[in-house]
Amino acid sequence: MAIASLSMSEWDGRGLPPAAQARIARASTAHVRTSLLSAPAAAALGGLGLEPVGEVMGCVVEHIGWGGVGCGLYYSGMGGMSYGYARTQISGQGGYAGYAPYVNALYYGYEQSLHRMLLEAQGLGADGVVGVRWTQEGLDETGNREFVAMGTAVRARSTSRPARIFSTDLDGPDVAKLLHGGWAPAALVIGISVGVRHDDYYTRMQARPWSNTNVEVEGYTELVTHTRADAREQFAVRVGHTGADAAIVSDMTLRVSEVEPSDGHRDHVAIATMTGTGVAKFHLGVAARTDTLTVMPMRTLSSRSRP
Amino acid sequence: MTTEPRELGLPEDAMRRLAEMRPGQATSLFTSDLSVNEFLLVREAGFRPLGLVLGSSIYHVGFQMGRWNKNQELTTLTQAMYHARELAMTRMEAEADMLGADGVVGVRLEIEFKEFGNDLAEFIAVGTAVKAEEPPPTGDGWRNNTGKPFTSDLSGQDFWTLIQAGYAPLGLVMGSCVYHIAHQRFWQAMGNIGQNTEIPQFTEALYDARELAMSRMQAEAEQLHAEGIVGVQLLSLPHRWGGHTTEFFAIGTAVRPLRDDHVIDTPQLVLPLTDR
Numbered sequence: 275m276a277i278a279s280l281s282m283s284e285w286d287g288r289g290l291p292p293a294a295q296a297r298i299a300r301a302s303t304a305h306v307r308t309s310l311l312s313a314p315a316a317a318a319l320g321g322l323g324l325e326p327v328g329e330v331m332g333c334v335v336e337h338i339g340w341g342g343v344g345c346g347l348y349y350s351g352m353g354g355m356s357y358g359y360a361r362t363q364i365s366g367q368g369g370y371a372g373y374a375p376y377v378n379a380l381y382y383g384y385e386q387s388l389h390r391m392l393l394e395a396q397g398l399g400a401d402g403v404v405g406v407r408w409t410q411e412g413l414d415e416t417g418n419r420e421f422v423a424m425g426t427a428v429r430a431r432s433t434s435r436p437a438r439i440f441s442t443d444l445d446g447p448d449v450a451k452l453l454h455g456g457w458a459p460a461a462l463v464i465g466i467s468v469g470v471r472h473d474d475y476y477t478r479m480q481a482r483p484w485s486n487t488n489v490e491v492e493g494y495t496e497l498v499t500h501t502r503a504d505a506r507e508q509f510a511v512r513v514g515h516t517g518a519d520a521a522i523v524s525d526m527t528l529r530v531s532e533v534e535p536s537d538g539h540r541d542h543v544a545i546a547t548m549t550g551t552g553v554a555k556f557h558l559g560v561a562a563r564t565d566t567l568t569v570m571p572m573r574t575l576s577s578r579s580r581p
Numbered sequence: 582m583t584t585e586p587r588e589l590g591l592p593e594d595a596m597r598r599l600a601e602m603r604p605g606q607a608t609s610l611f612t613s614d615l616s617v618n619e620f621l622l623v624r625e626a627g628f629r630p631l632g633l634v635l636g637s638s639i640y641h642v643g644f645q646m647g648r649w650n651k652n653q654e655l656t657t658l659t660q661a662m663y664h665a666r667e668l669a670m671t672r673m674e675a676e677a678d679m680l681g682a683d684g685v686v687g688v689r690l691e692i693e694f695k696e697f698g699n700d701l702a703e704f705i706a707v708g709t710a711v712k713a714e715e716p717p718p719t720g721d722g723w724r725n726n727t728g729k730p731f732t733s734d735l736s737g738q739d740f741w742t743l744i745q746a747g748y749a750p751l752g753l754v755m756g757s758c759v760y761h762i763a764h765q766r767f768w769q770a771m772g773n774i775g776q777n778t779e780i781p782q783f784t785e786a787l788y789d790a791r792e793l794a795m796s797r798m799q800a801e802a803e804q805l806h807a808e809g810i811v812g813v814q815l816l817s818l819p820h821r822w823g824g825h826t827t828e829f830f831a832i833g834t835a836v837r838p839l840r841d842d843h844v845i846d847t848p849q850l851v852l853p854l855t856d857r
Contacts (some may be wrong), residue, residue, distance in 0.1 A: 402599075434596040437600050438599075440599055451621060452617055453595050458595035458599055481701055486643045488660055489641050490640050490665065490668060491639045491641050491698075491701060494701070497639075502635065510610060513610060520610060520612070520613070521610065521611070522612075522613060522614075522617060522620060526614065526707070530697060531697065554599065556595050556597070567849060568845065568848040569848055569851040
């Protein structure tokens with residue numbers, strides 16, 4: 275492939291970077307198939323007719339600043355009143371969009387890394403990627419972040435090919451069980467939301483330290499509830515866009531931090547994410563196979579683990 | 582070369598379904614934070630997941646200190662820990678109610694003390710709302726006697742087994758007790774040096790605190806007219822109050838019988854060849 279001889283500085287940022295192009299070119303002539311699967315995962319998938327064709331990776335490094343950080347109070351229309359009642363501002367709900375660039379940058383990082391991984395999988399002739407690890411990591415203190423998607427590309431022993439390569443963060447055995455149950459993994463999806471709320475008078479009173487009263491801090495509850503609800507909504511909408519019937523959530527995170535845009539003025543910022551796999555039902559009309567055996571494993575299991 | 586139908590079956594069907602998928606086509610989508618095993622088992626038990634439900638409360642836990650050398654319950658803290666969990670649970674139940682659920686399975690109650698304020702903690706209840714395909718054999722509904730969807734912290738596997746054995750969950754029941762355990766007086770501590778001896782006031786404190794937590798949980802189950810409580814966990818949670826102040830927390834799922842015999846198939850023994 276001629277394109278593989280391009281150097282990174284000549285790459286126009288579209289499609290795959292030259293290094294990944296070169297890997298695909300190499301894979302087309304090599305006979306070694308690599309995979310990140312564990313032995314049970316490979317056995318479970320192989321038994322179902324999904325053969326690994328190679329491990330695939332996509333990554334992006336992005337510089338993300340706090341963008342248009344302003345004060346949550348100003349944008350909720352309270353002017354400078356310090357005794358007013360503030361409202362949570364959510365990135366996904368229009369209105370105050372101070373954090374929208376930040377959220378869009380996160381979405382870009384996640385989606386672009388996944389997209390590149392899928393392009394690589396496509397180059398290997400795969401139908402899907404299983405066991406995807408989808409992570410982000412700060413590289414330094416200046417706001418450079420790396421987004422990585424990494425998984426094992428598989429090809430089905432089948433005459434039909436999916437319209438879009440499927441991706442899932444479920445591992446091999448889970449994918450096999452899903453398929454046995456009549457569900458096909460469709461796409462890995464993330465929903466992200468950022469909410470900001472000014473500490474108004476009531477919030478400050480409710481949260482003041484060393485007081486002996488038990489009280490719900492309604493402002494903070496509102497902040498986390500709205501932000502998380504928005505992340506869930508975004509997640510559901512995005513899963514809906516893929517055409518899936520259901521989603522299996524694998525991770526839900528929420529981080530709250532305090533920011534001080536000016537003296538004696540505190541806001542709280544919440545970042546919520548929800549990650550999971552959209553799944554599509556294919557046992558149309560007929561009930562899924564129900565052949566669960568009750569077995570008693572001969573080993574000690576922690577009774578609280580949810581395997 | 583001919584291919585066995587069995588060999589082509591599953592991936593063929595799955596790939597065909599993926600080939601038909603069109604972005605944005607209308608589906609009745611649900612989300613669930615059950616694992617794959619749990620998701621499939623809950624469906625096999627005759628329940629359809631409706632969606633992930635969640636309730637949250639950020640709560641300021643009041644400040645209270647125990648007397649240095651006295652065994653005592655710290656009622657302000659007990660009330661805070663109970664009330665905040667209840668707020669989170671009620672909100673989760675309200676979400677499930679809006680979805681028209683019969684119950685919520687796989688409920689997790691989590692507490693996270695926040696870094697951004699003193700004595701601030703987020704209490705979260707998360708679970709998956711489910712709806713039954715059939716009414717229970719007892720003739721009434723799946724909801725409990727308060728008219729709310731049942732809740733249960735059992736895993737999907739335990740839930741499946743429970744239904745197979747002819748029991749149905751009624752509700753998550755809990756009891757809390759935050760207890761201050763007295764410090765030893767100086768001369769008493771000196772007297773114990775180098776000896777193997779029981780410290781009666783410590784024993785008494787731990788007994789007392791656990792009994793209080795368990796009896797409160799039991800009272801909740803009685804209100805639901807439960808036959809019993811399964812999967813009880815009795816936890817000692819130190820939270821942030823130092824070595825002598827601990828929350829004792831009892832939580833379990835209250836159940837009722839669905840039929841008279843409670844026999845399940847004899848399980849087969851398996852020896853897994855994996856090391857986990």
